[in-house]
Amino acid sequence: xxxxxxxxxxxxxxxxxxxxxxxxxxxxxxxxxxxxxxxxxxxxxxxxxxxxxxxxxxxxxxxxxxxxxxxxxxxxxxxxxxxxxxxxxxxxxxxxxxxxxxxxxxxxxxxxxxxxxxxxxxxxxxxxxxxxxxxxxxxxxxxxxxxxxxxxxxxxxxxxxxxxxxxxxxxxxxxxxxxxxxxxxxxxxxxxxxxxxxxxxxxxxxxxxxxxxxxxxxxxxxxxxxxxxxxxxxxxxxxxxxxxxxxxxxxxxxxxxxxxxxxxxxxxxxxxxxxxxxxxxxxxxxxxxxxxxxxxxxxxxxxxxxxxxxxxxxxxxxxxxxxxxxxxxxxxxxxxxxxxxxxxxxxxxxxxxxxxxx
Amino acid sequence: xxxxxxxxxxxxxxxxxxxxxxxxxxxxxxxxxxxxxxxxxxxxxxxxxxxxxxxxxxxxxxxxxxxxxxxxxxxxxxxxxxxxxxxxxxxxxxxxxxxxxxxxxxxxxxxxxxxxxxxxxxxxxxxxxxxxxxxxxxxxxxxxxxxxxxxxxxxxxxxxxxxxxxxxxxxxxxxxxxxxxxxxxxxxxxxxxxxxxxxxxxxxxxxxxxxxxxxxxxxxxxxxxxxxxxxxxxxxxxxxxxxxxxxxxxxxxxxxxxxxxxxxxxxxxxxxxxxxxxxxxxxxxxxxxxxxxxxxxxxxxxxxxxxxxxxxxxxxxxxxxxxxxxxxxxxxxxxxxxxxxxxxxxxxxxxxxxxxxxxxxxxxxxxxxxxxxxxxxxxxxxxxxxxxxxxxxxxxxxxxxxxxxxxxxxxxxxxxxxxxxxxxxxxxxxxxxxxxxxxxxxxxxxxxxxxxxxxxxxxxxxxxxxxxxxxxxxxxxxxxxxxxxxxxxxxxxxxxxxxxxxxxxxxxxxxxxxxxxxxxxxxxxxxxxxxxxxxx
Numbered sequence: 001x002x003x004x005x006x007x008x009x010x011x012x013x014x015x016x017x018x019x020x021x022x023x024x025x026x027x028x029x030x031x032x033x034x035x036x037x038x039x040x041x042x043x044x045x046x047x048x049x050x051x052x053x054x055x056x057x058x059x060x061x062x063x064x065x066x067x068x069x070x071x072x073x074x075x076x077x078x079x080x081x082x083x084x085x086x087x088x089x090x091x092x093x094x095x096x097x098x099x100x101x102x103x104x105x106x107x108x109x110x111x112x113x114x115x116x117x118x119x120x121x122x123x124x125x126x127x128x129x130x131x132x133x134x135x136x137x138x139x140x141x142x143x144x145x146x147x148x149x150x151x152x153x154x155x156x157x158x159x160x161x162x163x164x165x166x167x168x169x170x171x172x173x174x175x176x177x178x179x180x181x182x183x184x185x186x187x188x189x190x191x192x193x194x195x196x197x198x199x200x201x202x203x204x205x206x207x208x209x210x211x212x213x214x215x216x217x218x219x220x221x222x223x224x225x226x227x228x229x230x231x232x233x234x235x236x237x238x239x240x241x242x243x244x245x246x247x248x249x250x251x252x253x254x255x256x257x258x259x260x261x262x263x264x265x266x267x268x269x270x271x272x273x274x275x276x277x278x279x280x281x282x283x284x285x286x287x288x289x290x291x292x293x294x295x296x297x298x299x300x301x302x303x304x305x306x307x308x309x310x311x312x313x314x315x316x317x318x319x320x321x322x323x324x325x326x327x328x329x330x331x332x333x334x335x336x337x338x339x340x341x342x343x344x345x346x347x348x349x350x351x352x353x354x355x356x357x358x
Numbered sequence: 359x360x361x362x363x364x365x366x367x368x369x370x371x372x373x374x375x376x377x378x379x380x381x382x383x384x385x386x387x388x389x390x391x392x393x394x395x396x397x398x399x400x401x402x403x404x405x406x407x408x409x410x411x412x413x414x415x416x417x418x419x420x421x422x423x424x425x426x427x428x429x430x431x432x433x434x435x436x437x438x439x440x441x442x443x444x445x446x447x448x449x450x451x452x453x454x455x456x457x458x459x460x461x462x463x464x465x466x467x468x469x470x471x472x473x474x475x476x477x478x479x480x481x482x483x484x485x486x487x488x489x490x491x492x493x494x495x496x497x498x499x500x501x502x503x504x505x506x507x508x509x510x511x512x513x514x515x516x517x518x519x520x521x522x523x524x525x526x527x528x529x530x531x532x533x534x535x536x537x538x539x540x541x542x543x544x545x546x547x548x549x550x551x552x553x554x555x556x557x558x559x560x561x562x563x564x565x566x567x568x569x570x571x572x573x574x575x576x577x578x579x580x581x582x583x584x585x586x587x588x589x590x591x592x593x594x595x596x597x598x599x600x601x602x603x604x605x606x607x608x609x610x611x612x613x614x615x616x617x618x619x620x621x622x623x624x625x626x627x628x629x630x631x632x633x634x635x636x637x638x639x640x641x642x643x644x645x646x647x648x649x650x651x652x653x654x655x656x657x658x659x660x661x662x663x664x665x666x667x668x669x670x671x672x673x674x675x676x677x678x679x680x681x682x683x684x685x686x687x688x689x690x691x692x693x694x695x696x697x698x699x700x701x702x703x704x705x706x707x708x709x710x711x712x713x714x715x716x717x718x719x720x721x722x723x724x725x726x727x728x729x730x731x732x733x734x735x736x737x738x739x740x741x742x743x744x745x746x747x748x749x750x751x752x753x754x755x756x757x758x759x760x761x762x763x764x765x766x767x768x769x770x771x772x773x774x775x776x777x778x779x780x781x782x783x784x785x786x787x788x789x790x791x792x793x794x795x796x797x798x799x800x801x802x803x804x805x806x807x808x809x810x811x812x813x814x815x816x817x818x819x820x821x822x823x824x825x826x827x828x829x830x831x832x833x834x835x836x837x838x839x840x841x842x843x844x845x846x847x848x849x850x851x852x853x854x855x856x857x858x859x860x861x862x863x864x865x866x867x868x869x870x871x872x873x874x875x876x877x878x879x880x881x882x883x884x885x886x887x888x889x890x891x892x893x894x
Contacts, residue, residue, distance in 0.1 A: 144805070145801065145802025145803075145805045145806075146802055166401075167394065168394060169394065169397040169398075169401070169419075193805070198386075198390065198788065199789075199806070200390065215802075216801060216802065226676070228674050228675070228676040229672075229674060230656065230657070230672070230673050230674045230676065231545065231656070231663045231665075231671050231672075231673050232545065233545050233655070233656035233657075233796065234545055234791050234796075235388065235389055235542075235543060235544065235545065235791075236389070236541065236542035236543055236544060236545060236547055236548060236665055236666035237369065237389050237391045237392055237541075237665060237666060238545065238663055238664075238665025238666070238669060238671055238733075239391055240671070243657055243676035244676075245657075245676045245677050247677065248677060249677065250657050250676055250677055258732070259671075259732065259733070260369070260370065260669065260732070260733060261391055264391040264394055265391070266390035266391055266788065267390075267788060267789050267806070268788075268789070268791055268797060268800075271800060271802060271803070272791075272796065272797050272800035272803060273657075274657065275799050275800040275801055276638075276639075276655065276795070276796040276797075276798075276799040276800065277655045277656075277657040277658075277677075279639075279799045281639055281640065281799070282638055282639065282652070282655075282680045282681075282683065283637065283638060283639060283640065283644075283650060283652035283653075283683060284652055284680050284681025284682055284683050285652060285681060285682045285683075286649070286650065286651055286652060286682070287649070287650040287652075288648070288649050288650075289647070289648045289649070295650065300682065300684075300692070303649060303651060304692055304693070304696040305696070306649055307634065307649065307693065307696065308696050308697060310605060310631075310632040310648075310649075311605060311697075314604040314605035314631070314632070317604075318604050320584065321584075321586070321588075322602065322603060322604040322605060323603070323604070323605040323606070323607070324589070324594045324597075324598075324603050324605070324606050324607070325606075325607045326591060326606075326607065326608045326609060326611065326613070327550050327553070327555030327609055328546075328550065328609040328610030328611050328686075329543075329544035329545065329546050329547035329549075329550045329611070330544065330545060330546060330610045330611070330656070331546065331609060331610050331653070331654075331659065331661075331686045332546065332549070332659050332660070332661025332662055332663065332673055332686065332687065332706065333546060333549035333550065333552060333553045333661060333662050333663065333664060333670075333710070333713070334553075334661040334662065334687055334706045334709040334710055334713070335609070335659075335661065335685075335686035335687045335689075335690055336546075336549065336550045336553040336554075336555045336609075337553040337554065337555075337561060337709060337710075337712075337713045338687065338690035338691065338694070338701065338709065339555060339607075339609060339690055340553060340554045340555045340556075340560075340561075341554075341579065342690060342693055342694060344560075344575075344579075344583055344584065345579050345581045345583070345699075346693075346694065346697050346699050348582075348583075348584050349584055349588060350557050350558075350566060350584050350586060350587055350588030351557060351588040351589050351594065352554075352555050352556065352557060352588055353555065353556060353557050353588070353589075353590050353591040353594070354547070354550040354551065354555045354556070354591075354611075355544070355547070355550075355591070355611045355613075355616065
């Protein structure tokens with residue numbers, strides 16, 4: 001094992017030991033305390049643009065303010081996260097930010113946000129004074145089927161452009177303009193379909209305000225919703241996803257950031273992992289082909305009796321090896337285990353295979 | 359040969375490799391999330407060599423792109439290995455202590471000089487020397503990643519062996535950020551093989567023909583087991599046509615669309631007396647069935663999937679099955695019951711516990727652990743074992759020395775000729791999946807792609823007077839289909855590319871050949887001879 005040098009620091013009086021290559025924000029998290037962040041996504045590292053995570057640090061009796069996401073820890077550092085001046089500072093910062101965007105109770109109730117840091121900051125610091133709004137921004141005309149953009153909610157935190165450039169390496173979007181005119185833009189005509197965008201959806205998932213959102217999510221309906229951690233049904237990478245459902249239908253999917261895939265998804269996992277589940281074309285009853293070659297709905301009892309009769313007929317007349325069993329790479333391992341066990345122990349054949357060849 | 363069909367190393371390890379050699383894998387399209395880790399590796403300073411007949415998107419990140427002629431992987435990697443040996447660039451200590459058969463390999467490779475292979479492969483001599491030098495220099499932190507571009511050939515197994523030889527020469531097995539890594543295609547193709555759904559293997563890759571294995575399972579399952587190895591899917595098709603297979607049970611796969619030479623596959627299935635399909639949709643294959651059992655999608659399933667890096671992960675139900683459909687596990691349990699052999703364990707957790715207890719490969723993995731720790735990578739023999747990020751650490755998993763396998767070049771089974779002058783490779787595209795039964799139903803995806811395309815090189819298009827989006831007929835010795843032309847320098851001169859995700863309009867596998875790998879019987883999807891003609 002590599003030896004890692006630990007140093008001692010204090011966060012709001014709580015002593016902790018931490019490797020010296022860590023940042024102040026890591027130390028705060030390690031001490032199980034919290035500062036608000038807006039521009040931070042650990043997958044792309046510190047940006048230091050939003051300044052919400054500013055804290056006071058004392059080293060050798062010297063006090064200073066640092067952005068905790070960028071500053072490195074130092075031996076015997078003391079960190080203070082919630083002094084009166086910091087609380088006042090964060091409130092003012094939020095008031096300035098909120099003055100530039102459209103934000104109301106509806107935004108606070110929006111359950112479609114994958115990241116709710118902004119919402120939590122508003123709840124914690126309760127901004128009250130707003131500056132008059134200078135202008136509303138233009139509406140985006142982009143007919144792509146998946147990602148909607150609302151410039152009125154953009155706080156220019158750069159998370160979307162950073163995740164697109166540094167994590168996805170797609171470089172499909174950039175920030176165009178400055179100050180109040182700044183907006184997320186894609187080359188050359190601002191239509192994502194004509195850009196490098198692969199619709200991986202990472203920009204939606206990192207956006208803290210809903211300026212970028214999933215056009216396909218039907219989440220504004222006031223129903224009880226559950227989130228279930230599971231695995232994407234497409235390729236062999238096995239990215240973690242969370243399915244959102246109302247108990248009857250799957251309403252959408254968001255990435256599972258706690259999985260080894262760290263929230264990565266591609267266009268299929270992000271936007272195609274539930275329509276087929278809810279499809280009206282799903283088979284709902286056992287079907288038996290009649291003498292005219294048409295399928296008729298039958299009961300499970302009849303289906304299983306037919307199965308037994310046909311299987312027995314085959315084994316009795318032609319032997320177990322006259323039967324063949326094909327497992328599926330789409331279903332859970334447990335089901336495939338049962339299928340091969342059935343073929344071997346009940347039927348008595350090793351004629352079991354799966355599609356890993358085709 | 360050293361092991362099993364899974365990544366030797368982990369996906370995340372790729373970001374720390376010094377060199378990635380990606381071959382026969384259109385990673386940005388087929389495994390987009392793995393391609394992110396590859397791009398990250400490049401950003402971290404790794405070199406990326408892409409060796410592929412098609413000028414795929416990943417070539418934009420490559421330090422060098424080598425456009426190899428379709429089906430000439432073996433002479434290429436043989437020449438690379440030969441150059442490494444000749445110039446003493448290999449890891450002598452590793453070769454001495456961890457492998458055997460080196461002298462035979464060395465001798466075998468002698469005729470594969472860079473000059474000799476360059477001609478066969480249609481690459482420059484420098485391409486081969488460059489690959490050899492860079493691969494050796496980056497070892498033991500050089501990772502090879504491949505997909506079905508390597509395996510879907512009649513010499514697919516030998517292709518993999520040529521790569522494995524290279525890996526062993528430079529000590530890239532059993533080291534972090536290295537290895538020989540197949541990127542597997544379907545969500546649970548790994549778990550399906552793990553489960554023993556193979557004609558030669560019981561659960562955990564325990565070979566029927568290995569001493570004591572059948573006896574061991576007879577004890578566990580308390581029943582006499584068949585000794586004779588079973589038949590593969592591809593052999594079964596032939597046996598069906600010969601009338602030897604009377605009863606067929608298919609779980610969730612669209613064989614008629616995904617198998618090569620689709621007309622042949624369809625004919626085979628029609629020869630069976632009674633066919634049962636357990637699936638979620640009325641697929642092309644289900645239409646041929648006599649009895650259909652409605653099953654569960656992943657969103658209703660409770661169990662595990664295993665991914666390409668051997669990680670067992672929990673799948674949890676979000677909703678219940680529609681109408682009278684049942685989960686796949688429930689259906690299987692009812693089959694046991696109706697045959698008067700009620701299965702003891704009925705809950706997925708207990709079924710897993712039973713399966714894992716039969717196999718040292720995952721006997722240390724329980725649902726409780728998966729719940730607490732997240733996914734765990736096999737081998738994991740004990741509950742206190744953390745799982746295995748990379749295989750073959752101190753010795754090969756087989757317990758024996760890695761064996762060098764001298765292999766020779768074999769041309770694709772169906773060469774081009776004056777009548778069928780183009781090579782067709784089939785494959786996948788990012789926004790469609792396999793036969794399209796799932797992505798075809800996703801709203802918005804028709805805006806990304808809604809029909810099949812034939813990708814053709816601009817030079818060939820010009821010669822045949824084909825314009826972008828012209829409808830062309832693609833014809834092989836087995837069938838013909840129509841699709842629109844997409845003119846792209848992704849396709850090399852003399853080769854075209856199609857997927858098989860739009861079977862209602864373009865049944866691509868009507869064209870593909872029934873040539874298969876002579877060891878694993880994997881079909882040769884990457885090369886069959888076709889001719890093209892302009893329709894309008």
